[in-house]
Amino acid sequence: MMAPADDIDRIMAVMQAAFDPAYGEAWSRRQVEDALLIGNCYYQIAEVLGEPAGFSLSRHGFEEEELLLIAVSPDFRRRRIGEKLLVQCKADARARGARQLLLEMRSDNPAIHLYRRNGFVQIGLRKDYYRTPSGYRLDAITFACQL
Template structure:
């Protein structure tokens, strides 16, 4: 089932504000729409005074949920929105039958503290997976959180 167009608009507004274009991590509108058409992808939007502040996009598969994207607009950071989105994503995943929540991120991502505080532990790495704006390569780190 496709998400309502205004929800996709909210997700895209946060995506454009939150992701540094130099890394190419932001998804296109089409990628978000296609993911949500599959049926096993789910999203949650956080709003502050009816303004989109953050979102999660995750995919459920046999007893696992993967957090594909989480973002908080820079104007709304450091207000607990990321923590709330993670907590709600974990609760939703558990209701769907997931036993763990997985995520992957750049090794230099400052959100690592949020993930660790939220119960995620490092379970793997992909060497030289991301490219920085200067051309340097960074590892991707895979985390898991038991539910």
């Protein structure tokens, strides 16, 4: 899915505000641009009064889609913006032909509560999969949601 430069600006504004640098999870602008150039990646942006508040980015494959990133700026959290993005992503993925939505997250991310209440179940655990910039190892959990 091609994205105009100002949409990338809005995604990056949320990216920089939302991700804790301690985990090194934020993508660079180049990574976002490259993903969207390939053609099987899709994004959505949530706005509040014209200001970018959240976004999601997913990659469609045969009968499944992977949620690559979902983020809401700290100023807009706990207003169900993340949940709306997730629900819409599920609907869009289903409309694109996916039967399940997959995602991977570090095991200590509180986003787990958002995923669990929205139909995701754990299907895998990768021990010590992530390494933080300061050298810590963290497990990765794989979640799936049937669509």
